[in-house]
Amino acid sequence: MTQEGHTITFLIAKCSQRSFQLGKRSLDELGITPAQAMVLKHLCQKDGISQYELGEVVRKDRSTISNILRRLEAVGLVTRTPDPNDRRSWLVYVTPKGLSLKGTLEKKLKEINEILTEALTQQEISNLRVYLEKIRTKKSRRQSE
Numbered sequence: 001m002t003q004e005g006h007t008i009t010f011l012i013a014k015c016s017q018r019s020f021q022l023g024k025r026s027l028d029e030l031g032i033t034p035a036q037a038m039v040l041k042h043l044c045q046k047d048g049i050s051q052y053e054l055g056e057v058v059r060k061d062r063s064t065i066s067n068i069l070r071r072l073e074a075v076g077l078v079t080r081t082p083d084p085n086d087r088r089s090w091l092v093y094v095t096p097k098g099l100s101l102k103g104t105l106e107k108k109l110k111e112i113n114e115i116l117t118e119a120l121t122q123q124e125i126s127n128l129r130v131y132l133e134k135i136r137t138k139k140s141r142r143q144s145e
Contacts, residue, residue, distance in 0.1 A: 012135070015116075022115055026108045030101060031075060035060070037105055039068050040077060043094045044102045050083060051090040077101070 023034035032040065038058050043049075049057075055065035069092060072078040077098035083089035117125050 008135075019112065019116055022112050023109075026112055027105075030104065030108070032072070032077070032101075035064075036068055036072055036077075037109065039065070040072060040094070040098055040101065041105055041109065043078060043092060044099060044105070047094050048091050050086075051080065051092055054092055072098070 020034055023037065027034060027037050030037075039054065039060075042054065042057055051065060051069065052062070054069075055062060058065070060068065069078060069080060073080060076095055079093050079095055080090040081093070083091050117128070120128065
């Protein structure tokens with residue numbers, strides 16, 4: 001089958017698969033998964049947010065974000081404390097150990113992006129970001145039917 005014969009769905013899935021494989025290989029030495037890296041990276045930028053808000057930002061459902069945080073907490077990278085303003089809510093903080101990974105984590109994520117886009121020009125990378133965001137955020141009329 002020629003590349004023109006592949007569906008967009010197929011191509012996005014294969015790109016996602018490649019990205020995950022690169023991320024897993026690169027992040028293994030830190031002892032975290034790509035999903036955990038995404039959460040830790042966000043917390044390094046905005047610490048002390050609610051578990052719910054974190055899940056919304058990284059687009060993970062409640063049980064998934066809870067499992068990710070449980071694993072990060074078990075290895076000492078984050079802590080969760082009850083929200084003093086809402087007993088049903090937890091606030092998530094990066095520990096000093098988690099913060100110590102920030103530079104290495106950012107470097108590894110940058111390297112992964114560079115590998116994924118090495119065949120593209122800066123303009124193509126910019127366009128790709130726009131196209132992927134449109135696909136990611138656009139609600140289809142068909143979804144509401």
